[in-house]
Amino acid sequence: MSRPGQPRFMRLGETGRTPITLTVDGETIEALEGDSLLVAILTARGRLRRSEFGPEARSGFCLMAACQDCWVWTADGHRLRACDTPARAGLSLVTEQPDLSWPNRA
Amino acid sequence: MAEPRLIIVGAGPAGIRAAEQLVAAGLRPVLLDEGQRDGGQIYRRQPEGFTRTPEQLYGTEAARAVALHESFEQLKPQIDYRPRHLAWNVADGVVHTISAGKPGQFAYDALIIAAGATDRLLPVKGWQHAGVYSLGGAQIALKAQACAIGRKVVFMGTGPLLQLVALQYHKAGAEVVALLDTSPFHRQVMALPKLAARPDMLLKGLRIVAGLMASGMAIHRGVTPVEIHGEAEAGVTGASVRLASGEIRRFDCDAVGLGYHLRPEAQLADLARCAFTFDAGTRQFWPEIDADGRSSVPGVYLAGDGVRTQGADGAEISGALAACAALEDLGRPVPEARRAEFRARARIMERFREGIAEAYPWPAHLAADLPDEAILCRCEGITVGELRDAANAKGADEVNRAKALTRVGMGRCQGRYCGHAGAEIVAAATGVPLEAVGRLRGQAPVKPLPVAAGEVEP
Numbered sequence: 001m002s003r004p005g006q007p008r009f010m011r012l013g014e015t016g017r018t019p020i021t022l023t024v025d026g027e028t029i030e031a032l033e034g035d036s037l038l039v040a041i042l043t044a045r046g047r048l049r050r051s052e053f054g055p056e057a058r059s060g061f062c063l064m065a066a067c068q069d070c071w072v073w074t075a076d077g078h079r080l081r082a083c084d085t086p087a088r089a090g091l092s093l094v095t096e097q098p099d100l101s102w103p104n105r106a
Numbered sequence: 107m108a109e110p111r112l113i114i115v116g117a118g119p120a121g122i123r124a125a126e127q128l129v130a131a132g133l134r135p136v137l138l139d140e141g142q143r144d145g146g147q148i149y150r151r152q153p154e155g156f157t158r159t160p161e162q163l164y165g166t167e168a169a170r171a172v173a174l175h176e177s178f179e180q181l182k183p184q185i186d187y188r189p190r191h192l193a194w195n196v197a198d199g200v201v202h203t204i205s206a207g208k209p210g211q212f213a214y215d216a217l218i219i220a221a222g223a224t225d226r227l228l229p230v231k232g233w234q235h236a237g238v239y240s241l242g243g244a245q246i247a248l249k250a251q252a253c254a255i256g257r258k259v260v261f262m263g264t265g266p267l268l269q270l271v272a273l274q275y276h277k278a279g280a281e282v283v284a285l286l287d288t289s290p291f292h293r294q295v296m297a298l299p300k301l302a303a304r305p306d307m308l309l310k311g312l313r314i315v316a317g318l319m320a321s322g323m324a325i326h327r328g329v330t331p332v333e334i335h336g337e338a339e340a341g342v343t344g345a346s347v348r349l350a351s352g353e354i355r356r357f358d359c360d361a362v363g364l365g366y367h368l369r370p371e372a373q374l375a376d377l378a379r380c381a382f383t384f385d386a387g388t389r390q391f392w393p394e395i396d397a398d399g400r401s402s403v404p405g406v407y408l409a410g411d412g413v414r415t416q417g418a419d420g421a422e423i424s425g426a427l428a429a430c431a432a433l434e435d436l437g438r439p440v441p442e443a444r445r446a447e448f449r450a451r452a453r454i455m456e457r458f459r460e461g462i463a464e465a466y467p468w469p470a471h472l473a474a475d476l477p478d479e480a481i482l483c484r485c486e487g488i489t490v491g492e493l494r495d496a497a498n499a500k501g502a503d504e505v506n507r508a509k510a511l512t513r514v515g516m517g518r519c520q521g522r523y524c525g526h527a528g529a530e531i532v533a534a535a536t537g538v539p540l541e542a543v544g545r546l547r548g549q550a551p552v553k554p555l556p557v558a559a560g561e562v563e564p
C-alpha cells in the first residue's frame with residue numbers, strides 16, 4: 001500500500017479538546033474528542049480510501065451523509081460512514097473493505 | 107376520534123416549525139431525523155465540547171439559528187423525536203426506517219416530508235480527485251468541525267452558497283486562492299427586482315460581496331470551468347478556468363469547493379408516488395405542491411428545501427404551512443390568522459427564490475460541452491463519453507434507460523451528484539428536450555443499508 005500522504009484538512013480552531021488516539025490501517029493517529037471519523041483521518045492523512053473504479057485516492061465529498069464516498073470499515077467488517085460517525089478513542093479502522101470478495105469471479 | 111398518526115421526516119427548519127404547529131394543536135408527532143442532533147444542515151449544531159459562539163457559527167443568521175434550537179428544546183418533551191433514524195422508504199402509508207442497524211416502521215395518517223437539499227453538482231474534468239468537495243461539504247467541515255478542506259482552497263461554481271462559504275473560510279483564517287463564479291455579474295443585476303422582494307436578504311448579500319471584495323481573494327465571474335488538476339495519490343493540485351476575457355487561467359490549490367446551488371432531496375416524495383413537474387427556470391423536475399405544501403397524494407405534505415430551494419427562512423414558513431394543511435385535512439382547527447401571515451410571507455420567499463435562480467443560473471451548456479474523457483459518475487468512474495455513446499449509438503434518450511446501460515446514477519450516491527448533468531448530456535447528445543429525457547426515478551432504499559439489517563419483529 002502506498003503512503004497515505006500529508007494531512008488534507010487544516011484545523012482552524014477548537015483545538016482545546018481532549019486528544020484521543022485511534023488506529024487506521026494499523027497506524028496510530030491522534031485526533032480530538034468531537035471529531036468525525038472523516039476529520040480524524042484527514043487531519044492525519046491525505047486520503048480516506050482508494051477508488052474501486054479508478055487509480056485515484058478518495059477523501060469524501062459531501063460531508064452530509066449523501067454521497068457515500070467516505071466509507072471505512074472496522075476490523076470485523078462493519079461499514080461506517082466516516083462523515084457522520086464520531087471518532088472514539090481506541091477505535092481500529094481499515095480503509096479497504098475486509099474480506100472483500102466477488103462471488104462471480106474465480 | 108383516535109389520535110391521528112403524524113410523521114415528520116427531517117429536523118431542520120421546516121421539520122421543526124411543522125412540529126411546532128402540530129404540538130400547538132395538541133398533537134404529538136413523530137419526528138424522524140437522520141442526524142445526530144436537530145438543526146438540519148443550515149443550522150447544524152457543533153458537537154459537544156466545541157466553544158464557538160452562535161455568531162461565529164451562523165453569522166448574520168445567529169439569532170434565527172438560536173431561536174430554532176430553543177424552539178426545538180421546548181418541543182422535545184412534547185414530540186416523539188427519533189434522531190439517527192434514516193427514513194429509507196415510503197410505501198402503502200408506512201415510513202420505513204433504520205437506526206443503528208435496526209429496522210422500524212411508522213404508519214401515518216399524515217406525513218410531512220422535510221428532507222432538505224444537497225448540493226447541485228455539475229462535473230468538471232478531474233472532479234474525482236481527492237480534495238474536491240461539494241460547497242455544502244466545505245461549509246460543514248468549517249461549521250461542524252472547525253476545519254478547512256485544504257491549505258489553499260479554490261471555490262468554484264455558482265449560487266449564494268459559493269460566496270458565503272468563500273467569505274466564511276476567509277474570515278476563519280483559511281487561504282482562499284480564488285472565487286470562480288460561472289454566473290456573469292449582469293445576471294445578478296437583472297435579478298434585482300425579484301431579489302428586492304426581501305430587502306434584508308439583498309442587503310446581507312451585498313455585504314457578503316463587499317466582504318469578498320475587501321478580502322483580497324481573486325474573484326472572477328462569468329468563468330467556464332476547464333479542469334481540476336490532480337494526481338492519483340496527492341489529489342488536487344490546481345484548477346483551471348476560462349475567464350470571461352477568453353484567457354485560460356490556472357490557480358494552484360490543494361482543495362476545491364464545487365457547487366451550483368442546491369437540489370431537493372425528493373426521493374421519499376417520489377417513493378410516496380407524489381407527482382413531479384418540470385421547472386423550466388431551474389431545469390429540473392420537482393414534486394408538485396399547492397401553496398400550502400400539499401402533494402398530489404392525499405396525506406403527504408412537502409416542505410422546505412426538499413421541495414423548493416427557498417433557504418432556511420422559507421423552510422420555516424413552508425413547514426408551518428404544511429402542518430396547517432395537515433391539520434385542516436384531518437378536520438382539526440387551524441390558526442387562520444397565523445396561516446394568512448405565513449401564506450403572505452411564503453409568496454415573498456418564492457419570489458426571492460426565483461430571483462436567486464435567475465441571478466445564479468444552472469449553466470446547462472457546461473454539461474453539454476463536457477469533454478468525452480471527463481468523469482461524469484465519480485462513484486464508479488463512468489465517463490461523459492460512455493453516456494453519450496449509450497444515448498447515440500444505443501438509443502438511450504431517456505435517463506433511466508441510459509442508467510440501465512451505463513450505470514450512471516446507480517453508484518453509491520444514487521445519482522444525487524451526476525443525475526442532473528447526465529440528463530443534460532443525454533438531451534444535448536440526442537436533441538431530445540430535457541423535459542422528455544426525464545429524471546432518475548427514486549429507488550428504495552434512498553441510501554445504502556447494511557446488508558445485515560434484519561426484518562421487523564412482529
